[in-house]
Amino acid sequence: xxxxxxxARGLLLDVAAARRDAGRPSDHHRGEHLCVGxxxxxxxxxxxxxxxxxxxxxxxxWAAWYLDATPGRRDVIRAERRFTGLDxxxxxxxxxxxxxxxxxxxxxxxxxxxxxxxxxxxxxETDHGMMHQQLSAMLGLAIGELWRLTPLATAxxxxxxxxxxxxxxxxxxxxGVGSPANATAIR
Numbered sequence: 001x002x003x004x005x006x007x008a009r010g011l012l013l014d015v016a017a018a019r020r021d022a023g024r025p026s027d028h029h030r031g032e033h034l035c036v037g038x039x040x041x042x043x044x045x046x047x048x049x050x051x052x053x054x055x056x057x058x059x060x061x062w063a064a065w066y067l068d069a070t071p072g073r074r075d076v077i078r079a080e081r082r083f084t085g086l087d088x089x090x091x092x093x094x095x096x097x098x099x100x101x102x103x104x105x106x107x108x109x110x111x112x113x114x115x116x117x118x119x120x121x122x123x124x125e126t127d128h129g130m131m132h133q134q135l136s137a138m139l140g141l142a143i144g145e146l147w148r149l150t151p152l153a154t155a156x157x158x159x160x161x162x163x164x165x166x167x168x169x170x171x172x173x174x175x176g177v178g179s180p181a182n183a184t185a186i187r
């Protein structure tokens with residue numbers, strides 16, 4: 001991916017809108033753990049089906065919430081280290097695998113909720129309960145974090161189109177394990 005970049009169909013999954021419509025908006029201050037039920041409810045709400053090779057664009061509203069905070073409030077948010085994201089659960093990993101996503105990106109701090117849940121089945125001793133290794137190393141999923149997805153979600157709510165083309169070209173650095181995505185969604 002770093003040598004050639006990627007261009008793929010993107011599927012925006014608006015979890016923030018689905019939770020809002022269900023009367024249980026995300027409490028980003030608390031750091032919500034999003035489960036498979038949240039993902040499936042969002043998919044059902046907006047219709048459409050994922051296709052093999054899609055890039056899942058997971059909109060939670062966290063980035064917009066964070067960017068709207070005052071600088072002092074942002075300092076507190078970072079210090080408390082409670083961030084909305086995917087729940088550390090084998091069912092989440094299985095569902096992402098079963099849907100054949102090429103990548104999963106979100107507008108959250110670490111894709112996964114932080115802190116990891118205390119009973120996480122993933123590497124408590126080595127990975128602090130995070131499932132990044134299962135997603136990236138074991139399943140080959142590219143992970144994107146801190147993507148600005150609210151404008152895309154707002155446009156999707158307006159015209160009910162949640163499909164786009166995603167083009168990304170990360171930095172090609174020998175030994176690198178992360179990079180700015182240099183990503184664009186084209187609707």
